[in-house]
Amino acid sequence: MEREEYISKIVERQKQLSEILGVSGHEEKVVEFIQNEVKDIMNELWVDVNGNLIGIMKGESEDGVLLDAHTDEIGFMITHVDEKGFCRFTSLGGWDPRTLLGQSVIAEPIGKRIHGVIGALPPHITKVEERTKPVPIEQMFIDFGFISKKEANEEGIIVGSVATAYSGFQELVNGKLKGKAFDDRSGCNVLIQTAINIANKKRSHTVCFTWSTQEEVGARGARTSAFTVMEKFNIIMALACENTTAAGVPGVAPYMSPSLMGKGAAITLMDNSMIASKKVRERLIKIAESEKIPYQIKTPSGGGTDAGVIHITKHGVPSGVVSVPGRYIHSPCTIIDRMDLVAACDLVTAFVLHPMD
Ligand SMILES: [Zn+2]
Numbered sequence: 179m180e181r182e183e184y185i186s187k188i189v190e191r192q193k194q195l196s197e198i199l200g201v202s203g204h205e206e207k208v209v210e211f212i213q214n215e216v217k218d219i220m221n222e223l224w225v226d227v228n229g230n231l232i233g234i235m236k237g238e239s240e241d242g243v244l245l246d247a248h249t250d251e252i253g254f255m256i257t258h259v260d261e262k263g264f265c266r267f268t269s270l271g272g273w274d275p276r277t278l279l280g281q282s283v284i285a286e287p288i289g290k291r292i293h294g295v296i297g298a299l300p301p302h303i304t305k306v307e308e309r310t311k312p313v314p315i316e317q318m319f320i321d322f323g324f325i326s327k328k329e330a331n332e333e334g335i336i337v338g339s340v341a342t343a344y345s346g347f348q349e350l351v352n353g354k355l356k357g358k359a360f361d362d363r364s365g366c367n368v369l370i371q372t373a374i375n376i377a378n379k380k381r382s383h384t385v386c387f388t389w390s391t392q393e394e395v396g397a398r399g400a401r402t403s404a405f406t407v408m409e410k411f412n413i414i415m416a417l418a419c420e421n422t423t424a425a426g427v428p429g430v431a432p433y434m435s436p437s438l439m440g441k442g443a444a445i446t447l448m449d450n451s452m453i454a455s456k457k458v459r460e461r462l463i464k465i466a467e468s469e470k471i472p473y474q475i476k477t478p479s480g481g482g483t484d485a486g487v488i489h490i491t492k493h494g495v496p497s498g499v500v501s502v503p504g505r506y507i508h509s510p511c512t513i514i515d516r517m518d519l520v521a522a523c524d525l526v527t528a529f530v531l532h533p534m535d
Contacts, residue, residue, distance in 0.1 A: 188371055188523060189516050191215070192355060193347040195363035199286050201253025201340045202270045202395045205229055208249040208366065212389050215370045219377040220387075230403035231389040234410075235373065237381035242411035243530050244386045244495065245372065246400060246484045247365030247419045248393030251358065252508055253342035254283075254320070259335060263324025264297070268315065270340065271394030275315050277509040278343060283320050285341035287334025294322035296343070343510035353516045354439075360512040362393065364502040364519055365419035371523040376530060384411055385530050393484050397451070400484035404491040414534065415458055416497040418485035419526060421512070422446075422476060424503035436479040437503035440515045442472025443522040446499035449479060451486020458498035465528045472521045476501060500526055 200208035209231045217223055222234040231249070252271030259265050280298035284291055297319050301309060320341065324330040347357035369387050376385065386407040391399030407413060422444055425435030437444040445462050446454045466473040476499075489497035502519050504512045 185516065185520055188367060188520055189349070189355065191367050191370065192363065192519060193357070195366055196347045196357035196359050198359070199284055199291070199342060200249055200251055200359070201342050202250040202392045204340050205249040205391050208363070209389065212249070212366060212370060216373050219373055226402055226406060228399050228402050229391040230399045232403055232406060233373065233387040235376065235381065235385045235387070237383040237385065239383050240411060242384040242386050242407070242413050244388065244404065244407055244413045244416035244488065245369050245419065245526065245530070246388045246390055246403070246416065246488060247369045248362045248391070248399065248484055249366060249389050250392055250394050251342060251361065251363070252394045253340055256320075256335060256337055256339045256341070258337065259327050259330050261327050263322065263326050263330040265320040265322065265330070265335060266316070267318070267320060267341070272508055273315065274508065275318070276312055278315070278318060279313060281343040281510055282345065283341050284344040285322070285335065285339060287339050292322055292333065293344070294320045294341070297321045345510040350513065354513050355516055356511055356513050358510045358512070360502070360504050360514055361421035361507045364421040364504070364514060364522070367519065368419040368500070368502070368522045368526055372526045372530065375523070375527040379531055381531070383414070383530070383534060386411060386413065390484055397482065397484050397487040400487045401491070404488040408492045408495065413495045416485065416488045416495045417458070417526060417529065418483040418488065418497070418499045419522065420483050420499055420501040421504045421507055421514070422501035423479060423481070423507055424505050427505060437474060437476045437501065439503050439505060439513070439518060441474040441503070442518060443525045444474050444476040444501040444503050446476045446501065447478055449481050449483065449486075451482025452489050452497065454485075454498045455489070455496035457496045462498060462500065462525065462529060465532050466525055469524070469528050471524045471528065472517070473525060
């Protein structure tokens, strides 16, 4: 396939994945999309009790490599609907409340998508002191346009309904992509593309794919998906594929920026959940160098990934993380560079195809 066609397929899939609503614990539509993309090339493909999608591509050996990405995005759960139809909500995952006032919101309570906004009171009716104070999430509300609680309920919005902050997918200048949920639909995309890339290739090892749920609320899905795969196969290495923090923006010192957009796939040294395996990290670097795949080392920072759970599952497995750097992650408007996404696809593909030592 021509390189340009390969790149545009990856970008198109990023758009499709980004536009799906799949907050933690409500990821069925993401799973359904991925199933459709890979069902014809997997030897086995199933959804486990916790909603994780697990796919197996057999190799010559029963020894396996585990590739993981998480299907959820951060969002909201409705906690109260008042008599006028305004909705209070709580967080599913880590929002910075400063990014939320005035944002568009989507929900899909009974199949069809509905839109709303997080109400932001205008300066005309707020005092100067109020405007300089951060607003906690508990004081915010979503306005879907309902005129009564009854109407909200009839449209499917009840306590327990979920939603998220929304901005449409857009292609910006210089190959930059903007959208919601790039954390971690980027990783989902990398795993799909890797599966496609290796489908007709000779594989010395079995490749196990886990698209795991509920990472954003504590890497919960990966606990059972990694365990299941490690029960069935002797997993010798694992990679989590993620979207990670890029800075390189005004006001952030270079030493505070874990990764940079446009500099290639990011290879993790350490975060709050794991010190990356030296063996896996060195293998990634060696392969990136030999295949001339753009890469960068992600400097230690906060946050964690599914690899934090995977590397200490059962008897343990040497694990690493390959990420697509993104600016403004955990907001509805993340920006990534499409070539970093492509580099991550190429690096993960080469990682599983290169001979294991
Ligand atoms: Zn993530």
